[in-house]
Amino acid sequence: MRYAAIGGGKRVRPLLVTATASMYGVARQTAVKAGCAVEAIHVYSLIHDDLPCMDDDDLRHGKPTLHKAYDEATAVLAGDALHALAFEILSMPETVSDPFVRAELIATLAGASGMGGMAGGQMMDMVAAEKNYDLRAITRLQQLKTGALLTAAVEMGAILGRVPVDSRNHLRNYARDVGLAFQIADDLLDHEGDEAKAGKALRKDDEKGKQTFVTLMGADKARDQAHALVEQAVGHLAPHGREADLLRALARFIVERDR
Amino acid sequence: MRYAAIGGGKRVRPLLVTATASMYGVARQTAVKAGCAVEAIHVYSLIHDDLPCMDDDDLRHGKPTLHKAYDEATAVLAGDALHALAFEILSMPETVSDPFVRAELIATLAGASGMGGMAGGQMMDMVAAEKNYDLRAITRLQQLKTGALLTAAVEMGAILGRVPVDSRNHLRNYARDVGLAFQIADDLLDHEGDEAKAGKALRKDDEKGKQTFVTLMGADKARDQAHALVEQAVGHLAPHGREADLLRALARFIVERDR
Numbered sequence: 414m415r416y417a418a419i420g421g422g423k424r425v426r427p428l429l430v431t432a433t434a435s436m437y438g439v440a441r442q443t444a445v446k447a448g449c450a451v452e453a454i455h456v457y458s459l460i461h462d463d464l465p466c467m468d469d470d471d472l473r474h475g476k477p478t479l480h481k482a483y484d485e486a487t488a489v490l491a492g493d494a495l496h497a498l499a500f501e502i503l504s505m506p507e508t509v510s511d512p513f514v515r516a517e518l519i520a521t522l523a524g525a526s527g528m529g530g531m532a533g534g535q536m537m538d539m540v541a542a543e544k545n546y547d548l549r550a551i552t553r554l555q556q557l558k559t560g561a562l563l564t565a566a567v568e569m570g571a572i573l574g575r576v577p578v579d580s581r582n583h584l585r586n587y588a589r590d591v592g593l594a595f596q597i598a599d600d601l602l603d604h605e606g607d608e609a610k611a612g613k614a615l616r617k618d619d620e621k622g623k624q625t626f627v628t629l630m631g632a633d634k635a636r637d638q639a640h641a642l643v644e645q646a647v648g649h650l651a652p653h654g655r656e657a658d659l660l661r662a663l664a665r666f667i668v669e670r671d672r
Numbered sequence: 673m674r675y676a677a678i679g680g681g682k683r684v685r686p687l688l689v690t691a692t693a694s695m696y697g698v699a700r701q702t703a704v705k706a707g708c709a710v711e712a713i714h715v716y717s718l719i720h721d722d723l724p725c726m727d728d729d730d731l732r733h734g735k736p737t738l739h740k741a742y743d744e745a746t747a748v749l750a751g752d753a754l755h756a757l758a759f760e761i762l763s764m765p766e767t768v769s770d771p772f773v774r775a776e777l778i779a780t781l782a783g784a785s786g787m788g789g790m791a792g793g794q795m796m797d798m799v800a801a802e803k804n805y806d807l808r809a810i811t812r813l814q815q816l817k818t819g820a821l822l823t824a825a826v827e828m829g830a831i832l833g834r835v836p837v838d839s840r841n842h843l844r845n846y847a848r849d850v851g852l853a854f855q856i857a858d859d860l861l862d863h864e865g866d867e868a869k870a871g872k873a874l875r876k877d878d879e880k881g882k883q884t885f886v887t888l889m890g891a892d893k894a895r896d897q898a899h900a901l902v903e904q905a906v907g908h909l910a911p912h913g914r915e916a917d918l919l920r921a922l923a924r925f926i927v928e929r930d931r
Binding site for chain 2: 414461464466467484485486487489490492493494496497498500501503504505506512513515516517519520522523524526527528530532533535536539
């Protein structure tokens with residue numbers, strides 16, 4: 414669990430939790446704990462996605478994937494235990510004392526992790542090569558596989574900030590656009606990025622004949638689209654002043670990153 | 673998810689939830705939902721435990737295991753999605769309206785599923801053949817792998833019944849003894865049971881040279897021990913009248929079952 418979770422990764426999801434929570438004056442320690450739960454879910458999903466029966470990846474964050482460093486059984490179980498750990502963290506009164514808030518955080522994270530979120534998206538991805546998805550299906554796939562957890566991260570920050578559910582729409586819209594931009598940037602990096610910087614094997618989707626935003630739109634149009642989505646995401650934050658600057662910077666970082 | 677969850681299995685864990693909850697007058701529909709969450713965790717653990725990299729089992733409940741009927745990726749993801757589903761169910765206000773109760777149910781189930789419960793027990797089990805565990809280590813392994821979820825099932829029934837945490841000791845003791853008896857009965861069935869009735873391959877532990885309660889104690893002593901544990905478990909229910917008869921019957925069923 415430690416091998417996969419510590420010493421690698423950009424921590425984008427916990428940053429989305431803490432950046433959103435900080436807009437509403439949430440204590441940093443509380444937001445960081447919720448961020449840890451989100452990151453535990455993210456790391457668990459990477460471990461399972463890297464398995465030989467899934468994407469069969471040997472390298473992650475510049476080091477051997479967990480099943481390479483240990484073995485497959487350890488990888489399945491470390492992923493399972495990180496999955497449970499996320500809910501253990503969120504269900505502790507020490508994380509958040511208000512049980513309403515705890516229950517809402519858990520509902521949001523469980524929804525993002527299950528068949529209507531990441532597991533469903535990865536299942537769509539497993540059959541992507543044979544299905545020959547169009548742009549609409551790829552968008553749906555990525556909204557589940559990547560978007561659901563990014564949206565959950567932002568939403569959990571808002572839940573901690575006690576933002577009522579019907580006042581969270583602009584944040585959800587921000588997260589949706591950021592999520593899509595994030596995935597397009599990922600596809601661009603996969604297409605033309607540097608393996609050493611990425612710390613993982615690239616161009617595997619191309620080899621498998623899987624459709625991505627880049628194969629469907631072309632690299633130039635995909636890049637334009639990612640930038641447009643980021644500006645759109647930033648636009649959703651218009652009701653906020655300087656307190657949303659970190660979310661704005663995060664949106665821009667997501668398309669400008671080189672790994 | 674449906675293939676693995678429906679049409680097989682004894683439903684012992686949901687029965688422990690509903691039988692305990694019914695002692696305290698909990699609405700049956702509420703207890704059944706919590707029981708579904710517990711069963712989802714149980715089924716997810718069976719799917720992952722059956723994987724080629726784990727126990728490599730081809731048969732479960734008399735039909736091909738999930739990775740045989742579909743493929744390994746589907747099995748990993750169906751397990752992951754059932755794991756998330758358990759927390760989705762428990763975090764819905766429709767399941768239990770009181771958020772304190774929801775949060776406590778989730779904490780109990782997440783604790784039973786993670787590294788301090790089933791995932792930890794399965795990890796111990798994966799290295800059991802080389803570790804040559806003694807009776808004490810096997811007891812610890814089984815308390816994690818099997819006992820934790822059985823105890824959680826009983827405890828969740830009590831949580832639904834709003835039994836205060838320090839009035840649950842006798843129920844926890846009941847569950848601990850039942851859990852151990854359950855595992856000894858399992859080892860006996862594995863040693864001398866009928867594969868057709870069990871609906872799965874037996875005597876695999878013997879082949880792998882893994883220690884079990886039967887190899888360590890001998891079949892006769894193990895059988896005596898299982899019966900003694902059941903009587904001890906029933907003894908813990910002495911403060912209760914007829915309302916605990918179902919829990920008493922369940923304890924006896926657990927050692928008398930032939931599958």
